[in-house]
Amino acid sequence: MDLRTVMRRLRTPFLFLLGGVLGVVALVSLTQGAVDIPVADTLAILRAHLPGGGEATLGPEAAAHESVLWHLRLPRLLFGIIVGAALSVSGALMQGLFRNPLADPGLIGVSSGAALGAVTIIILGGHFFPGVSWLSDIRFLPAAAFVGAFLVTIAIQRIASSGGYTAVATLLLAGVAMNSIVGALIGLATFLATDVQLRTLSFWTLGSLGGATWETLGLALPFCIGLLIIAPFFASALNAMSLGEAEAEHLGFSVERTKRVLIVITAAGVGVCVAFTGMIGFIGLVVPHLIRLCIGPDHRWLIPGSALGGALLLVMADTTARTIVAPAEMPIGILTAAFGGPFFLFMLLSQRRRALWG
Amino acid sequence: MTTPTAMPALLQASDLHFTISGRSLISGLHLDLEPGKVTTILGPNGAGTSTFLKLLCRQLKPTRGEVTFDGRPLGDWSLREMARRRAVLPQHSSVPFDFTSLEIVLLGRSPYGDGVRHLAMARKAMEWTECAHLADRVARTLSGGELQRVNLARILVQLNLGEDLEPSVLFLDEPVSSQDPAHQHGALQVSREMARRGVAVLVILHDLNLAAQYSDSILILKQGHLIAHGTPSEVLRPELIGSVFDVRATLGVNPITQGPAVFVEPTHDRFG
Numbered sequence: 001m002d003l004r005t006v007m008r009r010l011r012t013p014f015l016f017l018l019g020g021v022l023g024v025v026a027l028v029s030l031t032q033g034a035v036d037i038p039v040a041d042t043l044a045i046l047r048a049h050l051p052g053g054g055e056a057t058l059g060p061e062a063a064a065h066e067s068v069l070w071h072l073r074l075p076r077l078l079f080g081i082i083v084g085a086a087l088s089v090s091g092a093l094m095q096g097l098f099r100n101p102l103a104d105p106g107l108i109g110v111s112s113g114a115a116l117g118a119v120t121i122i123i124l125g126g127h128f129f130p131g132v133s134w135l136s137d138i139r140f141l142p143a144a145a146f147v148g149a150f151l152v153t154i155a156i157q158r159i160a161s162s163g164g165y166t167a168v169a170t171l172l173l174a175g176v177a178m179n180s181i182v183g184a185l186i187g188l189a190t191f192l193a194t195d196v197q198l199r200t201l202s203f204w205t206l207g208s209l210g211g212a213t214w215e216t217l218g219l220a221l222p223f224c225i226g227l228l229i230i231a232p233f234f235a236s237a238l239n240a241m242s243l244g245e246a247e248a249e250h251l252g253f254s255v256e257r258t259k260r261v262l263i264v265i266t267a268a269g270v271g272v273c274v275a276f277t278g279m280i281g282f283i284g285l286v287v288p289h290l291i292r293l294c295i296g297p298d299h300r301w302l303i304p305g306s307a308l309g310g311a312l313l314l315v316m317a318d319t320t321a322r323t324i325v326a327p328a329e330m331p332i333g334i335l336t337a338a339f340g341g342p343f344f345l346f347m348l349l350s351q352r353r354r355a356l357w358g
Numbered sequence: 359m360t361t362p363t364a365m366p367a368l369l370q371a372s373d374l375h376f377t378i379s380g381r382s383l384i385s386g387l388h389l390d391l392e393p394g395k396v397t398t399i400l401g402p403n404g405a406g407t408s409t410f411l412k413l414l415c416r417q418l419k420p421t422r423g424e425v426t427f428d429g430r431p432l433g434d435w436s437l438r439e440m441a442r443r444r445a446v447l448p449q450h451s452s453v454p455f456d457f458t459s460l461e462i463v464l465l466g467r468s469p470y471g472d473g474v475r476h477l478a479m480a481r482k483a484m485e486w487t488e489c490a491h492l493a494d495r496v497a498r499t500l501s502g503g504e505l506q507r508v509n510l511a512r513i514l515v516q517l518n519l520g521e522d523l524e525p526s527v528l529f530l531d532e533p534v535s536s537q538d539p540a541h542q543h544g545a546l547q548v549s550r551e552m553a554r555r556g557v558a559v560l561v562i563l564h565d566l567n568l569a570a571q572y573s574d575s576i577l578i579l580k581q582g583h584l585i586a587h588g589t590p591s592e593v594l595r596p597e598l599i600g601s602v603f604d605v606r607a608t609l610g611v612n613p614i615t616q617g618p619a620v621f622v623e624p625t626h627d628r629f630g
Contacts, residue, residue: 004458005494099454236468242455243465243509246417247448251516252441252469297455 004296011295011305018308025312026081029319030073034327037065045069071213079212079220080318081311083277084287086224086269088310089231091284092291092302093262096238098171101292102347104285105270108171109152109178111281113267114274115204116182117148122200123189142219145275149267152178157263207278207333209318220272227269228307234258235299242297280333282340283310289347368393368525368558374413374423376406376582383409384420384582391558393525396549398569399562401579402603407562408449408531410579414560415446415529428525441469443524445513449531449562451505453497459484459508460493466512476515483511483519486548488541502536510545520555528552530561534568546572566620570594571612578602594618600625 007014031037037045041062049070087105094103105111121144156178160171190201203211237258240248245255273280291305314332321332367390376384383406391397401407412418414425416432425432427444445466453462463484467476484490489507492500497508510533517526530549534542542565549559550572563569569576570590578586578593580602586593599607605622612619 002494004496101454239457240465240468242453242457243462244448244451247446247451249417249437250415250441250444250446251465252436252438254437292455296461297457298461 007294008296008298011298011301014295015301015304015308018305018312022081022308022312022315025315025319026077029077029080029315030069032319032323033068033073034322035065035068037062037069041065042069046074075214075217076209076212076318077315079217079276080209080315082217082221082224083209083273083280084283084310084312084314085307086227086273086310087280087283087314088287088306089228089303090266090270091310092288092299092306093231093234093238093266094284095288096241096299096302097259097262099242099244100172101289102285102344103172104282105266106279106281106284107179108175109156109182110149110267110270111274111279112179112182112186113152114145114149114271115279116152116185117144117146117271118275119186119189119201119204120144120148122197123192142223142272142275146223146268146271149271149274150264152182153263153267203331204274204278205333206331207280207336208321208329208331209277209314210329211276216276220276223268223272227265230261230265231303232300234262235303238299239297278331278333280314280336282336282344283314285347286340286343287313289343367391369414369425369427369527371414371425372423374410374425375421376409376413376418377421382582384413387423387579387582387584389414389577391527391560393556393558394553395574396553396559396561396572398573398576399560399579400564400566400569400576404581405579406582407579409582411446411529411531411560411562415444416440417446427527438469441516443517443526444529445516445526446529447506447510447513447531447533449535451509453505456496456498458493459489459495459497459500459504462497462508463511463515466514466516469516479515479519480511483514484508486514486519486551487511488544503538503541506533506536507541507545510548514548514552517552517557520552520557523556526557528557528559530559532562532564534563534565542568566594566599566622567612570618570620571615591618594620596620 027039027042030042031039041059044062045066048066090105091103094105094108095101097103118141121141156171156174159174186201186205190198193201237248237253237255240251240253241255241258243251248255287310288302288306291302291309295301295305317335318332321330321335324330369389369391371387371389374384374387375382387410389397399407399410409418413420416425427435427440432440460480463480464476467480470476481490481493484493487507487510489504489511492504492508497505500508510530513528514520517523517528520526528549533545533549537545546561546568549561553559553574561573573590575588576586576590576593577584578598585602586598594609596607596609599605599620599622603622604625606625608621610619610621611617
């Protein structure tokens with residue numbers, strides 16, 4: 001029995017292992033930062049905040065750490081978990097939908113659309129309507145990103161679909177075109193921006209979890225959880241779609257309905273992630289690929305595997321970003337791009353070799 | 359045609375037309391598929407055989423005319439209901455991810471939900487189509503013929519291997535195109551066995567003698583029109599074959615089956 005067969009038998013234990021590692025890494029992440037908080041104190045503080053935890057007895061040092069942990073690190077950790085999970089599940093869904101392991105929400109312009117929505121609000125708010133305070137309201141930002149992601153996705157679908165069917169090659173190329181249009185508009189926005197706005201804009205292009213608070217977490221959570229709950233229902237349809245769209249229909253799955261639902265939930269999830277964390281690239285590309293290498297391409301395991309793996313990778317990346325140049329912090333998008341870019345090239349090369357071999 | 363039967367047609371197409379951007383690909387085709395029969399469609403390249411098959415399995419919508427399955431128009435069937443009674447072998451296929459052959463075959467069971475019976479049935483189907491030894495291979499690395507046999511096994515399990523089944527239809531678009539002679543006969547023996555188990559089988563072939571050997575009836579298409587329809591010996595007439603396929607045809611007797619055998623040569627030597 002070869003390694004592949006063995007690993008596929010161990011799919012469920014593998015998922016539990018990933019979950020366990022995520023738990024450990026999450027705990028370590030809470031203790032690390034500009035201030036190191038001992039594990040015991042971390043656990044004590046968390047226990048004190050649990051319902052029914054009451055006024056647990058915290059030592060004076062732990063009490064000092066409480067605010068850092070509760071108001072900064074914990075929301076940031078949870079944000080990293082849901083954003084990492086949402087981005088990589090979106091990647092897995094798009095790759096299944098487009099039957100191509102290189103597809104990614106960033107690739108078809110969903111992320112760019114979301115960024116454009118948010119950037120438009122930042123610039124318009126300050127430049128043209130400086131007096132309109134609701135434009136800079138935090139609740140308005142994800143809405144704008146969400147609208148941007150949606151409009152781009154719908155525009156791309158209109159361009160690429162005819163007669164009820166979506167031509168995948170056209171869809172991907174439309175995504176390329178959309179990315180450059182959005183790039184130009186963001187460039188224009190940068191040109192118009194004031195110095196203060198420029199700093200905010202660079203946050204979009206580089207990506208960071210630094211904006212995480214309980215409030216932003218509360219705004220993003222429903223969208224990400226919605227994505228994670230709905231996606232597994234389409235796992236079998238995506239498996240069938242690997243054989244081709246017509247083959248999936250012959251196996252009893254509605255391809256158009258699958259596409260519609262998955263594109264909508266992906267736009268919603270990615271839009272909200274981009275609104276609060278900027279453009280964190282490559283998670284959606286790298287994680288599903290690694291999970292497929294480990295336990296195979298069956299979407300019934302790939303989707304939960306990607307959710308856990310994405311959360312794990314983003315939490316590790318964010319912990320690194322927070323600590324590597326402490327007390328300053330590095331935008332996380334730089335890290336994911338620095339590792340993700342070469343990985344993407346590696347995938348391209350191995351696909352090319354595969355094509356040569358036939 | 360020659361064997362009158364009390365069994366009503368399971369799949370009926372009446373006066374089918376299909377036109378795309380002004381070009382008429384299918385004009386006025388009729389078809390009755392009966393359970394237990396193997397029907398073969400023959401035609402030169404571009405005759406519309408694949409288009410016809412796509413109209414019959416709802417992959418394309420006819421411009422005019424209607425297809426009914428078990429008395430109901432195709433559009434009235436839910437995809438899931440249809441998938442349990444109708445399976446389609448595509449002419450070409452590709453798999454972008456590293457599914458193993460066995461996993462591909464198991465996808466054929468997806469209209470039935472999860473169940474333990476699936477694995478045994480999948481292995482049996484792979485034995486039928488002579489690809490059991492490929493079960494753990496990644497499907498993407500198989501040769502064209504091997505992948506075709508894996509896909510054939512997949513649609514056999516989709517129809518429960520023809521066991522305890524409501525009347526069903528099997529569509530095969532050139533199932534032998536990438537097969538060596540032994541596997542060509544293997545694939546067609548499998549379709550005969552499915553017919554014996556009560557399935558209506560429709561096959562697109564290019565090999566006139568394979569068609570003669572395995573079909574109950576043959577349809578010949580040219581430029582989207584029905585040219586002939588009947589038993590192999592009714593249809594495989596030298597002058598008809600000659601004009602449809604633009605060859606010189608001679609009829610003989612297949613020494614093995616004692617049925618008709620067709621020999622063809624080009625009408626003229628293009629390099630002479």
